Amino acid sequence: MKTVYLDNAATTPMDVEVIKVMQESMLTNFGNPSSTHQFGRKAKAVIETARKNIAKHFNVSSSEIIFTSSGTEANNLILYNAVLNLGVKRIITSKIEHHAVLHVVYYLQETYNIKVDFVNLNELGEVDLQDLEDKLTLSAEKTLVSLMMINNEIGNILPIDKISSLCKSNNALFHSDTVQAIGHYIIDLQKNPIDFITASAHKFHGPKGVGFAYFNKQHTVKPMLHGGNQEKGVRSSTENVHAILGMEKALKIAYTNLTKDLQQITEVKTYFINKLLDVNSQIAFNGLSSQLDKSSYTILNVRLPLKNNMLLFNLDLMGIAVSGGSACQSGSSKGSHVLTAILNEVEAKKTSVRFSFSKFTTKQDVDYALQKISSFLF
Structure with a gap:
């Protein structure tokens, strides 16, 4: 049976070159980076070289990069620090953030009595900039704005430029979950000053189980995990040397080939949009996902003119991997919190599917998916 993978926003296949780097590291970098002997020093040296190389992509100092196990851990580390270490009393966020942010914010609200304000969104999920400015000027309390660069x-x-400018002019800290952006878009943190960003390697063809948090050097950081004093005392736990080197390689490949990959994937996405509308003109697109200049070239969220609770299951049986954006397809009775926040009740009940692409996605993959989806629309 033919298989087609269209769920790259969930995770991407590892690049062969990344696997080679990790295999070599497993053979040669087995020392503990905290050990003082030559094997430990060698492991420590390759980690620090990787840190410097990763930092260069974002125009920051290597001391501002903290390796973590994931983007989720990085978000937790940043949000906890903002409240417990940096004096934040209020968080402004949106109702369509990833749960790696939203669930942490709710926990901090309940446990530490942090005030939480949600910025207004329109029916396409766009942030109301005037509302954000009004909320920033509403209170003099130390505030953190947490808004993701690309909605997953x-x-x-x-x-991002307008948000960072608003935060700076109102003395607010700015955290952006950039997990879906890193490796796909240039992020120069000198041109667009953001206090905190996060990354997860498996979103750009690197390994799972490794990511990083960026902390602007003007902010001190205290650990959530205690025990070994690794990562400059910020994150105790023996570093995952092989995964860090895999992430470094994956990021280098991504940014070396960025222009070519962007063009190729955009062509596939555009082709898919046009073909979908040929199949059924009543198909709609959630958020800004069909607007190429305002959405990630890797993500397309499609709202079908019907309700079919078994669609994802049936597509899976046909070898097509995608993600759902409504109840029953995500396995949750509550459905997609993102679509619930921006769609009216009637539209939210329709079947929505997230298709997400990578450099390995072909037009032939899309044609196969279209063929199978068409059978459910007529």
């Missing part, structure tokens, strides 16, 4: 479900691109 609908692909909306945040106007």
